Amino acid sequence: MRRQVTLFIKRIHIYGYGRLENYQLDFSPGVNVLYGENEAGKSTIFSFIHAMLFGFPQRSQSAPSYEPNGGVKYGGRLTVELPDNGEIIIERIKNTQGSECRVYQDGRPIGSEQDLQELLKGVDRGFYESIYSFNLDGIQEISRLNEEEIGRYLFFAGISGSERLWELENGLQKQMDQLFKPSGKKPEINQKLTQLKESSRQLQKAIERENEYNQFLERQEQLSKSIAENRALLEESKDKLVHLRDWKRLLPGIQELSAINSRLRELSEGHFPAGGIKRMDTIEAERLAKETLFKSQSSKLAALKAERQKITYNDQWSQMESAVHRMERVIDNWEVQEGEIKAKSIELEHIEARMYKLQDELHMNLEEARIVSLDTSVFRKEEIKQLELEMRTLQKRKSELDSQFEQEKIKLEQLERTLAVYESKLLPDDERARLEERYKAFQRSLGLGGEKEALETLERLKNRREKVKGAERKAVAKQKQALGLAGLLIITVSILLIIVSNMLLGLGIGLGGILLLFLFKQLMGSQAKSSELDEEILYFEEKVAQSSRSFEGRGDIGLTERLLMEDAQIRDQYEKGLVRKEQQEEIFEGLIQAFEKWEREKQLCERRLIALGNEWSIPEEISQSMLSEAFERLESMKEIILEKNRIQASINEAKNVIGTHKAKLENLAQIFDVSADQPNKREIYSLIKQKLEAALRVKSESIRLEERIHDLTEELEPLEEVCKRLMAEREKLLKEAHCTSITDFYQCGKEAEEREQLLAAKRQLMIQLGDFADTERYVSASAAELDDQISGEEDYCSSLEQLIETGRKELAAIQYDIKRLEEDGTVEALQFNHQKLLEDFEDMSRKWAKLAVAKGILQETIQKYKNERFPVILNKTNEYLFYLTNGKYEKMLFADNGAGLMLQDYNGGFIHARDLSRGTAELAYVSIRLALALTIEGRNNLPLMMDDTFVNFDDRRTERVLSLLRKIGQENHQILFMTCHQKIKENFTPQEVISLMR
Incomplete structure (x- = not known):
């Protein structure tokens, strides 16, 4: 059972891809139509989505790489949603160092390329492009498909997403025939068998002369084994000799490391703070400096306080400085408000004139409160657009129904004329009865x-x-x-x-x-x-x-028989014509019902438009034909009323502000003992300002002294805190070092520094010594002892080398005798050649057996898949084909005689794929591809990507195929459809269309 893959593309962010830079698009579930003219970026976006999912196009591939110009970052991000993982972001960037892939979730990285493949559950580029991403290129091949070929194609496409396995299966037999044929001579295995027979015959002759030769071979093997053993001992001895020499060379370092370990054991492992001495020096220097500065600033503060006591001033006026300065701005604003009132009054008159004009255009005289209360929301506007779009669609459908009505009417009239001709040719009933009776009498005789x-x-x-x-x-x-x-x-x-x-x-x-x-x-x-x-x-x-x-004299019996046969044929044609007429009348009746349905829908749409117009008190004739324009004018009237109310409120607010400003000026004049009866507000303000400046000069000196006192006070407070803090840090550092005085502290610091130096030297020595750092093992030996061991090992090596040399000389003599017996090397060459032929024959046989097993398994799997999955896909294809052709073609099938793909129409007739029109052939192709994409086992919920697949369809088939796409989109299937055709775009809602600008 394959793992289910459900993937929804939510967003793309292109850093740089082709000519697109810093480009973003959001997609929704269901149908997404990317509409734009040629070179608007549809193909670039198409390729970008493939690149983000499966990697950038390779230079070796025929597809364009879309590398941007101008040093722009090549790559981008693709935001997708998976059912088991939620929303993830796939980012790919390509630079001179190569391609880099990252996968993010909730803003944090969760993996790279391998993790992405795991999330996609084995879906690769070939699989995706063969099943879910398609255009009309495949239509050229549909006419020559037969049942075997399409079954094999569906199998390989469903398993691997490509035809590579198909090519493998076709090549298996060819490879097997190249290796072996029962009666062949050229295949490799057949040739090897012939060579083996000849080699075996020649080898048998050579073996008869091998008695003495085998004895030499046995001695040769003994000598070779002895030499090999001595060489192994020699290598072992040389390794030991190298070890001893390294031991002697590193002995001073070993002794030094031992001394360091002894000194470290003598030094106690204290808890002296890191960098303690340097920290203590810094604290002491800073503490002495801060205490000296604190004493100096305290003396200056006392002198300033004595000078401040001698100055006095009127504080009430000085406190009004900000109010006096604000009054100057208030007077400026006072004058601005007076000018604003005049300008707003003129603007108010113009707005009232515009309002009157709009009401006159709509033949309405509504109160402003009524107009403001009208519902002119976006939803109402969208409802009007939908109704008018529905009205235009109904008008278009009316034209189509009229055209179809005329066509079907002509067909019906033609059938009636044909029936009239047949009826005129029929024999009268009494004449036919007379001829039948005469013929029966002839038969009885x-x-x-x-x-x-x-x-x-x-x-x-x-x-x-x-x-x-x-x-x-x-x-x-x-x-x-x-x-x-x-x-x-x-x-x-x-x-x-x-x-x-x-x-x-x-x-x-x-x-x-x-x-x-x-x-x-x-x-x-x-x-x-x-x-x-x-x-x-x-x-x-x-x-x-x-x-x-x-029966002589009755020669006209043949004429009677011929008349009866002709009348029977005419009656048969007449009855068939009656049946076709009944069918045509049913079609005609269906068109009449369609006209009635159209009339009902039109009346319903008009009633809804009139109801909306009545809601806004708009006359019916305007509601039926110009409701959008009326809606826009009502929106303008609401905006004018709101603007009028805003301007009137602004005028009233300006008057209130002027009254507030006047009260403030009178209050300020009273405080400074200035008369407010003068008409010029600027003169009153000048007298107030003169009195304020006199008071401020006295206050300025007082403030200067107070600020200096304040600054010194604020400066002394942190100095005092710093002194306390430095003293606390000094005591804390002594406590960390477990010392009670500065002298003890510095003594402990020196010991800690020595320990650190020894540990550093120890680490360096251990790196240099490597395996010899184990001092307990290696420090006990002296240089003289190591010299003795090295000398003994060198003697042992020399003795082994002499034994090896002696064995090599004897081996050379034996090999000379073997060579002499072999004459021209016949025995050795035959043995080697025969063994080589046997090995080659076994390898070829295993290869042939693997190919045979692989071919059998593959054929069995293909047949099983075809028997189980192909009927399901074909049923789904027939369902789509019946719907898309409106029942004209009922099913798709394959001729038993190997003629290939055929379609059966509603009359039971069969049409070969090569005889179909281009539009019908494309419908069949689309039906196959959609059925394959939506029934493929375990992977039937990936986004479908189509590039202008319906350009050759007529309007009716286009509507049906788009309706099918909407249905598929509503079943949790995402569809990305690229098109540059306006007529296709018009079949989708604005929410489904993404417009691309060139």
Whole structure:
């Protein structure tokens, strides 16, 4: 059972791919129509989705690579949703170092290329492009498909997504034939068998001379084994010698490491802080500096406080400084508000004029409150668009119904005229009855059941007689041949009588007599059969002649029979015409019902438009024809009313602001003892400002002193905190080092530094020594002891080398004797060649057996898949084909005679794929591809990608195929459909269409 794959593409983000840069699109479930003119980017997006899922196009492939220009980052992101994993993001980027793939979920990376393949459950590029991504290229091949080919195609496409296994299966037999054929000579295995036979014969001769040769071979093997053992001992001794020399070379380091370990054991493992001495020096230096600065700043603060006590000023006026400065801005704003009131009043008059004009255009005089309360939401606007689109669709359907009505009416009239012609040619009922009675009387008068039957029987007997005579002629020829054979037998018997005894004479004569008797019986039997047929033929000829004589003077009976037969044929055609007329009348009645349905839908649409117009108090004639324009004007009126209310509110607000500003100025004048009775607000403000500046000059000096005092106070507080903090850090550092004084602290620090240096030296020595770092094992030996061991090992190596040299000399003498016995190398060459031939033969046999097993398994699997899965796919294809052709073609089938793919129409007739129109052939192709994509086992829920697949369909078939796509999209199947045709785009809602700009 395959694992189910459900994948929904939600979003693409192109960093750089082809000519698209920093480009994003969102997709929805169901149908997504990517509409755009040529070179708008449809093919680029098509290729980008494949690249994100399965990798960038390779340079070796025929497909374009879409590498961007100008140094733009090559790649992008694809956001998809999987049922078991939720939303994931696939990112691919390609640069000079290669291609990089990352998979993200919830903003964090979860894997790379291998993890992506696991998420896709084995779906690769070839599988996806063969099943789910298609265009009309395959239509050129559909006419020559037969049942076997399409079954095999569906099998391989469903398993591997490509035809590579198909090519493998076709090549298996060819490879097997290249290896072996039972009666062949050129195949490799046949040639090897011939070579093996010859090699075996030559080797057998050579083995007879091998007694002495085998003894030399046995000695050669002993010497080779002894030399090999001594070489192994020599290598082992050399390794030991290298080890001893390395030990001696590294002995000073080993001794140094031992001394470091001893010193580390003497030093205690204290907990001195890291970098403690340096930290203590920093803390002490900073603490002394901060304490000195604190004492100096404290003296300055006392002097400033004494100077501040001598200054006094009027604080009430100085506190009003910000209010006085704000008043200057208030006066500016006062003047601006006065100008704004004048401008808004003029704008208000213009708006009221626009409002009056719009009401006059709609012939409406509604109150503003009523207009504002009208529902002009986006949903209402969309409802109007849908109704008007439905009205346009109904008008288009009316034109189609009119056209179809005229066509069907013409067909019906033609059928009626044809029936009238047939009816005029029919015999009257009384005339036909008279002729039938006359013909029946003629038939009853015949003794053999009728002259016609007698003539037919006579004809059959004559044909049979001809066949029997032909058989007799063949039998006579065989008899002549047999007589010749009998003569030859008699001659042979005569020769035997001369050579052997007379007993054979009776045997020969007896055989000849039996043979002649058999031939005579065969000849007589055939003649009897022929004569019997002659008698029967003569009997029937006499009967026919008697019948003809008894009806002399009635030669017009043939004319009667011909009239009756012609009338029967005309009646049969007339009855068939009546049936076709009834069918045409049913179609005509269906068109009338369609007209009635169209009228009901049109009236319903008009009522809904009028209801919307009544809701807004719009006249019916405007509602039926110009509701969208009226809706837009109502929206404009609402906007004008809202704008008018906003302007009036702005004027009122400006007046309120002016009153507030006047009250503030009067209050400020009262505080500064200035009269507010003057008409010029600027003069009042000037007097207030003069009094404020005098008060501020005194306050400025006081503030300067206070700020200095404040700054010094704020500066002293952190200095005091810093001093306390530094003292706390000093005590904390002493505590960490377990010391009570600075002297003890520095002593512990020196010991800690020494320990760190020793540990660093130890790590370096252990790296240099490697395996010799085990001091307990290697430090005990002295240099003199190591010299003794090295000397002994060198002597042992020399003795082994002498033994090896002696064995090699003896081996060379033995090999010379073997070579002498081999003469020109015949035994060795034959043995090597025979063994090589055997190995090659075994390899080829195993290869042939694997190919045979693979071919059998593959054929069995193909047949099983075809028997189980192909009917399911074909049933789904027939379902789609019946729907897309509106029942004109009922099913798709394959001719038993190998003629290929055929379609059966509603009348039961059959049409070959090569005789179909281009549009119908494309419908059949689309039906096959959709059925395959939606029934493939375990992988039937991947996004379908189609590129302008319906351009050759008429309007009706286009509507049906788009309706089928919507149905598939509603069944949790995502569809990405690329098109550049406006008429196809108009069949989808705006939510389903994604417009691409060139």
